[in-house]
Amino acid sequence: MGLYTLKFPYRKILEPLAKKMKDVNPDILSYAALPVALFTGICIYLSPEKNSFLLLVIILTFLRMTLNTIDGVIAIEQKRTGLAGEIVNALPDRYSDIFVMLGIAFSSYCRIYIGAIAAICVLLVSYTGMLGKAIGVNWQHHGPLGKVERLILIMGVAFLQFIFTLKGYKNFSIFSFNTSIFELLMIYFILSSQMTVFNRLKGMLKEIKENINVK
DSSP, X not given: OGGGGGHHHHHHHHHHHHHHTTTSOHHHHHHHHHHXXXXXXXXXXXXXXXXXXXXXXXXXXXXXXXXXXXXXXXXXXXXXXXXXXXXXXXXXXXXXHHHHHHHHHTSTTSOHHHHHHHHHHXXXXXXXXHHHHHTTSOOOOOSSSOHHHHHHXXXXXXXXXXXXXXXXXXXXXXXXXXXXXXXXXXXXXXXXXXXXHHHHHHHHHHHXXXXXXXX
């Protein structure tokens, strides 16, 4: 499950706030994460010219994580955990992923083809997770590259990239390959996505086999 398990203690932290927001429609918070993610992508795109935008990326990504967590807490409080809620919980998240990934892909920190491949791989990870639900088993959260891991890595890399730019380094060379920390992150996303898809497929097949044995 990786860092996904951190979501549950964070939910506990947010429970008092969720109780105060008991009259708020959780769907509004799910949709509110969309403009936050869009602005995050724009900040990443603009950050090579003004590195202070990288600090905004960290704040906005944390805000998105909070919105994506507290909407579920409020939905449970209001007993609004039906199928319609699952659609709202999943679909805006995919758009949010696209906004952020394209912000990286089109920035001068990253070669666009590497960023585009990474974006496709991230969407494939999300698709494989939801596929479990579609075929009648549990939603798959196996890592190493779930949403929580992705967002924490983006915040960490944004901070490192900020520190590097303060020292005058936007890019650096590895074996004559000119790259950046953000581009290395995209390469990591591409590679770890394949392992994540494999682990999620393995989890689905295991549940299918267990269900067959039970029957």
